[in-house]
């Protein structure tokens with residue numbers, strides 16, 4: 477059933493729960509709450525959400541693909557988090573300047589930025605000075621472009637297990653962010669394949685969580701509205717059964733002032749960075 481076929485009252489009810497109190501995209505960034513504090517986001521929904529989806533886009537910004545995604549996010553009233561790579565915004569070439577402007581546009585539309593290193597490398601393979609460069613240079617570039625240093629960190633390939641890389645993230649008080657739903661958009665080449673994978677992942681993770689996608693892939697951008705159709709249909713089924721639908725939230729709703737939430741507000745656990753046996757192991761070397 478398409479959203480347009482839903483009874484108007486049901487559609488309004490769905491929108492009310494799917495879009496909880498978000499700022500209107502394009503109206504400027506929402507009031508900022510610090511995400512710093514040595515926590516980590518393991519990919520599961522915050523406890524106050526029975527079901528949730530939080531979209532994250534890695535490896536950009538990419539001037540050829542990210543702008544269209546921003547328009548699609550606006551159309552669906554979704555705020556997301558972009559984990560950006562430093563080398564894409566460092567330099568005087570026209571595309572570097574355009575991608576720095578793109579960072580500002582991402583923030584202007586109310587999305588969050590996170591640090592995804594400078595060279596997109598496995599931090600644990602590097603010497604301490606190199607790890608510091610990967611994190612700090614990217615943070616500097618984002619801060620110079622937008623006025624805000626990223627507080628969220630996603631290590632390339634989700635690999636943040638080596639003590640020296642974990643220590644570097646903890647020393648900077650960054651919040652590592654993992655994911656629960658992997659669209660595997662790095663190993664396919666069509667929007668339909670990305671959407672099919674998302675649908676399958678939603679069956680495997682019935683309460684949702686953080687979604688991993690890449691705004692550098694055109695098929696991922698084209699998949700986004702198809703994925704929103706999947707969510708709308710699934711939510712209609714859930715509501716019809718009297719169950720909580722998926723709320724679409726952003727990563728700032730996963731982080732709590734220390735002490736507010738004993739489960740998710742715990743200090744970074746250096747031995748078990750993903751925090752839960754229900755989380756997935758580190759992924760293959762493609763994202």
Ligand SMILES: [Zn+2]
Nearest residue numbers: 534535632763
């Ligand atoms: Zn990546």
